[in-house]
Amino acid sequence: QQQVKQSPQSLIVQKGGISIINCAYENTAFDYFPWYQQFPGKGPALLIAIRPDVSEKKEGRFTISFNKSAKQFSLHIMDSQPGDSATYFCAARLGGATNKLIFGTGTLLAVQP
Amino acid sequence: KAGVTQTPRYLIKTRGQQVTLSCSPISGHRSVSWYQQTPGQGLQFLFEYFSETQRNKGNFPGRFSGRQFSNSRSEMNVSTLELGDSALYLCASSRLGANTGELFFGEGSRLTVL
Numbered sequence: 220q221q222q223v224k225q226s227p228q229s230l231i232v233q234k235g236g237i238s239i240i241n242c243a244y245e246n247t248a249f250d251y252f253p254w255y256q257q258f259p260g261k262g263p264a265l266l267i268a269i270r271p272d273v274s275e276k277k278e279g280r281f282t283i284s285f286n287k288s289a290k291q292f293s294l295h296i297m298d299s300q301p302g303d304s305a306t307y308f309c310a311a312r313l314g315g316a317t318n319k320l321i322f323g324t325g326t327l328l329a330v331q332p
Numbered sequence: 333k334a335g336v337t338q339t340p341r342y343l344i345k346t347r348g349q350q351v352t353l354s355c356s357p358i359s360g361h362r363s364v365s366w367y368q369q370t371p372g373q374g375l376q377f378l379f380e381y382f383s384e385t386q387r388n389k390g391n392f393p394g395r396f397s398g399r400q401f402s403n404s405r406s407e408m409n410v411s412t413l414e415l416g417d418s419a420l421y422l423c424a425s426s427r428l429g430a431n432t433g434e435l436f437f438g439e440g441s442r443l444t445v446l
Contacts, residue, residue, distance in 0.1 A: 253434065262336070262422050262437030263375070308375060318363055318426050318435060319388045322375035 221246055223311050225323025232330050238296040240326045242309035245290060249311035253320070254283065254294050257306045266307070267294070299330045334359065336438035338423050344444045350411040353441045357404050357425030364406040365435060366398060369420040378421075381406055410443075418445045 224243045232238045242252075253268035269276045269283040269292065276283045282295040296303055306327050310320040337356040345351050357364050366378040377390040381400035398408040404425075410417055420442050424435035 255437075260439065262424075262439050263435075264437065265434055268434065317380060317388045318365055318424075319377050319380055319390075320375075320435065321377070322367075324374045 221313070221321050223309060223321050223323045225309050225326060227326060228324070229327040230329070232296075232299045232328065234299065234301060234330055234332050236299050236330075238299045238303065238328055238330070239293055240307055240309070240328075241291065241293045242323050243289075243291045244311050246311070246313070247290070248314050249321075250314040251312040252283070252285065252292050253310050253312075254281075255308045255310060255322075257308065257325075263308060296328075299328075301330045301332050304328055304330050336423055336425050336436055338421075338438035338441050340441055341439065342442045342444075344446060345413050346446050347413055347415060349413050350409060351413060351443060352407055352409045353421055353423075353443075355406045355408075355423030355425075355438060357406070357423075358436055361425035361427055361436070362404050363426045364400055364404065365424045365426075366406070366408050367422045367424065367437075368392075369422055369440070370418075375422070378408065413445045415445050418443060 226241050254266045255263035256266045257263040267278050267281045269285050271287050280297045285292040306325045308325050309323040339354045363382045365380040368376045379398050380388040384400045395411045400406045420440040422437050422440045424437045
């Protein structure tokens with residue numbers, strides 16, 4: 220019940236296209252949903268995050284769409300660029316006095332020039 | 333502002349040995365978490381420390397342990413190493429009292445067990 224399911228495992232998008240990565244969860248006690256971006260040889264870096272009382276959050280070319288009733292959320296990367304090629308992880312935080320995150324399995328994004 | 337610093341970056345050990353990994357959080361961050369990253373299991377939570385107290389622990393055997401010092405620096409130890417312990421060990425810090433899940437990760441310590 221503490222899992223976060225992420226799809227697809229890998230994704231190839233043409234430059235300028237839209238990249239979409241989906242995540243689903245079961246535990247309604249999750250109260251914070253971040254997305255992390257990881258480049259080879261680096262640690263994950265926070266990209267964008269959303270709380271369940273908001274249906275959408277946009278920061279530049281990155282948008283999170285959140286569907287509380289379906290227990291699903293997704294990351295949209297508009298106008299994808301080769302520099303966006305990385306592994307993306309969705310995550311969820313269990314409410315309470317903790318920063319423990321449950322991570323999805325990751326999506327390897329390749330943006331072709 | 334310096335980021336999260338982890339040492340060593342790379343290390344090779346043999347089965348049965350033990351290893352200690354170090355993490356220096358961002359200045360002012362008092363919460364430190366550790367994660368194990370492997371191709372098969374992804375990012376798995378190990379433990380979380382705040383003000384020298386472990387306040388959360390993942391589903392790892394007792395061979396995995398950690399501690400936090402009064403300056404918020406943290407160490408994790410793995411004893412009796414097994415081949416399956418080969419992984420990237422990531423440390424992350426977050427701000428005082430900020431239970432937001434916003435973690436700042438270091439670049440990790442890559443452990444290879446032979």
